[in-house]
Amino acid sequence: MSLRLSTVILPYRRWHEGGRSTWTRAEQLGFHTAYTYDHLSWRCFRDGPWFGAVPTLTAAATVTERLRLGTLVTSPNFRHPVTLAKELISLDDISDGRITLGIGAGGTGFDATALGQEPWTPRERADRFGEFLPLLDRLLTEDAVSYEGDFYSAHEARNIPGCVQRPRLPFAVAATGPRGLALAARHGQAWVTTGDPKLFENGTPEQSDRALRQQGDRLADACAAIGRDVGELERVLLTGFTPERSRPLESVDAFVDFAGRHRDLGFTELVVHWPIPDSDFAADDKLFERIAMEAPAQLKE
Secondary structure, three states: OOOEEEEEOOOOOOHHHOHHHHHHHHHHOOOOEEEEOOOOOOHHHOOOOOOOHHHHHHHHHHHOOOOEEEEEEEOOOOOOHHHHHHHHHHHHHHOOOOEEEEEOOOOOOHHHOOOOOOOOOHHHHHHHHHHHHHHHHHHHHOOEEEEEOOOOEEEEEEOOOOOOOOOOOOEEEEOOOHHHHHHHHHHOOEEEEOOOHHHOOOOOHHHHHHHHHHHHHHHHHHHHHOOOOHHHOEEEEEOOOOOOOOHHHHOHHHHHHHHHHHHHOOOOEEEEEOOOOOOOOOOOHHHHHHHHHHHHHHHHO
């Protein structure tokens, strides 16, 4: 089974002070996709520079030619399906069909209250996501959509000419629970996970492997329930949140071992964070580039 290597570039650098060069370098290094986080702010970066995902990806689309681009992930926390669909169709057009939408139910971080609302409960996040994703699917595939739901509405929303990618740009659905996995099975072209968060602090790699295998099994069950072949979905692991944390980036051999193990678990794409000094994503820049250039070939052997 082949394994693609992608990266996620956090939008904390001004475009003309290193932002642009990072995206172009990602293409030069041969990454399959370069994603960015779609947050209003995030964790330790909250009190520093942080730029919007859609403008950043639009700029990245104009300075790259082959690199796929995407969010990892967008959520309903501060998005509405109608306005998001218009932005995505425009972004897909500007990039000439190189956009993947990573999307999930969202969490309890800063985005959850930035618009002045109380944080949603896990059940309400799942309820909203269950309405948000199917409506977004329709908005990206139909010329005109009207809808009245419990949380979202659309009144003759027009989305002409639609996406460059047909029938729409691909969804990479982040999910681990039953309702999210059911949405991934029905609407996704890919499934995204970070592993089991309960294992991050004190878990072992062996426990993480078991948890990821179980998540994959539940995805297969969700696909079987609607008569879909689970093999139609790509499987994406956003690294850095398993018990190994950043250790796979300490050497080419360490990364190849880590990547090979997860390829054997059925993953088709690994996403590594672009190095950020003095953060949880700190890594040696030269070694990171060696991994990007050398590891994919070793994983084909």
